[in-house]
Amino acid sequence: MDAGMSASPLIEARGLSKRFATPARLSDIFGVKRPDVFAVNKVNLSIEAGESVGLLGESGCGKTTTGRLLLKLIDPSEGDVLFDGAPISDLAGDALIAFRQRAQLVFQNPFDALNPRFTIERALAEPLVNTGVDSATHRDRVEKALAQVKLPPLARFEGLFPHQLSGGQLQRIVLARALVLEPAFIVADEPVSMLDVSVRAGVLNVMREVRSSLGLAALYISHDLALVRYVCSRTLVMYLGRIVEEGPTAELLKAPLHPYTRALIQAVPVPRVDQQRAPLPIMGNVSDARGRPKGCGFRERCPLALARCAEEEPQLRPIGAERRVACHIV
Numbered sequence: 001m002d003a004g005m006s007a008s009p010l011i012e013a014r015g016l017s018k019r020f021a022t023p024a025r026l027s028d029i030f031g032v033k034r035p036d037v038f039a040v041n042k043v044n045l046s047i048e049a050g051e052s053v054g055l056l057g058e059s060g061c062g063k064t065t066t067g068r069l070l071l072k073l074i075d076p077s078e079g080d081v082l083f084d085g086a087p088i089s090d091l092a093g094d095a096l097i098a099f100r101q102r103a104q105l106v107f108q109n110p111f112d113a114l115n116p117r118f119t120i121e122r123a124l125a126e127p128l129v130n131t132g133v134d135s136a137t138h139r140d141r142v143e144k145a146l147a148q149v150k151l152p153p154l155a156r157f158e159g160l161f162p163h164q165l166s167g168g169q170l171q172r173i174v175l176a177r178a179l180v181l182e183p184a185f186i187v188a189d190e191p192v193s194m195l196d197v198s199v200r201a202g203v204l205n206v207m208r209e210v211r212s213s214l215g216l217a218a219l220y221i222s223h224d225l226a227l228v229r230y231v232c233s234r235t236l237v238m239y240l241g242r243i244v245e246e247g248p249t250a251e252l253l254k255a256p257l258h259p260y261t262r263a264l265i266q267a268v269p270v271p272r273v274d275q276q277r278a279p280l281p282i283m284g285n286v287s288d289a290r291g292r293p294k295g296c297g298f299r300e301r302c303p304l305a306l307a308r309c310a311e312e313e314p315q316l317r318p319i320g321a322e323r324r325v326a327c328h329i330v
């Protein structure tokens with residue numbers, strides 16, 4: 001089955017777009033209107049209950065904005081997100097509160113998620129207090145979440161503040177803090193990028209186990225191939241606000257099809273035997289996301305670009321049963 005077109009996904013984006021107005025500068029006073037930034041551009045994606053999906057791409061390609069749109073932390077310029085089949089744009093009042101419990105963000109930097117003046121105990125209970133969960137259940141829920149992330153019981157953290165914990169412990173606390181609300185879906189934005197290599201493996205292990213034991217759907221946003229390889233069954237590759245390739249992670253990393261994915265995978269040290277295709281050099285940096293692009297957004301950096309690539313925007317189309325690619329030459 002085409003993973004992107006399943007019958008009843010837990011979460012689904014349809015034609016999702018987000019435009020940001022470029023901040024006015026002094027030069028704008030003289031009437032030069034600066035074009036909007038198309039951070040996310042007509043994205044379709046879907047995630048099943050219990051599925052872990054990676055969203056891969058260089059900095060600035062629109063990953064964080066996509067995650068924030070899926071959680072209704074910002075509203076789209078166009079398109080919508082369906083959660084359990086219902087559009088999240090309509091959610092308000094109790095339904096919005098219920099959605100906020102079921103769909104959680106796990107922060108990149110533990111210090112963004114944790115108030116330095118709150119004890120760990122308070123930080124873990126805070127989401128339960130904020131969403132009005134019966135206080136009699138708080139202790140049990142917190143203990144359960146700590147066990148899920150392989151941390152010791154709450155008594156061991158008594159009176160401790162975030163700065164007294166290690167980076168790896170903090171990242172697990174942040175994950176536990178999301179899990180106390182027993183979500184169905186989490187977005188983890190660059191979840192281990194702040195950690196030393198030595199502690200990353202432990203946290204990645206926890207994420208993998210959380211995935212299989214809780215049946216949680218998750219979107220792991222990362223520029224890190226090792227993370228998606230280890231944690232995600234399916235991966236989406238994003239470039240300039242668009243999904244350019246999608247497929248089962250192992251296959252996609254082993255035999256990338258889109259020139260951008262090929263370059264991305266070549267840019268990091270992975271064992272060469274793992275790759276079935278020749279490396280492909282790309283030129284320059286991520287192009288500017290300002291203005292609606294004509295043709296393929298990747299064409300200025302693509303060593304394989306044809307004349308057609310400047311005229312026609314390639315659409316994501318199926319290649320085999322489980323993969324999709326947006327490129328004229330694939």
Ligand SMILES: Nc1ncnc2c1ncn2[C@@H]1O[C@H](COP(=O)(O)OP(=O)(O)O)[C@@H](O)[C@H]1O
Nearest residue numbers: 020037039058059060061062063064065066289
């Ligand atoms: N609040 C904002 N206002 C204006 N531009 C933004 C805002 N948030 C993101 N952008 C722009 O949108 C693009 C995508 O950003 P982002 O989603 O953060 O990418 P990523 O997470 O892949 O690094 C970038 O060009 C960024 O500068």
Ligand code: SF4
Nearest residue numbers: 296299302309327328
């Ligand atoms: S559509 Fe053209 S420019 Fe875009 S990735 Fe494919 S070959 Fe390169």
Ligand SMILES: [Mg+2]
Nearest residue numbers: 060063064065
């Ligand atoms: Mg980001």
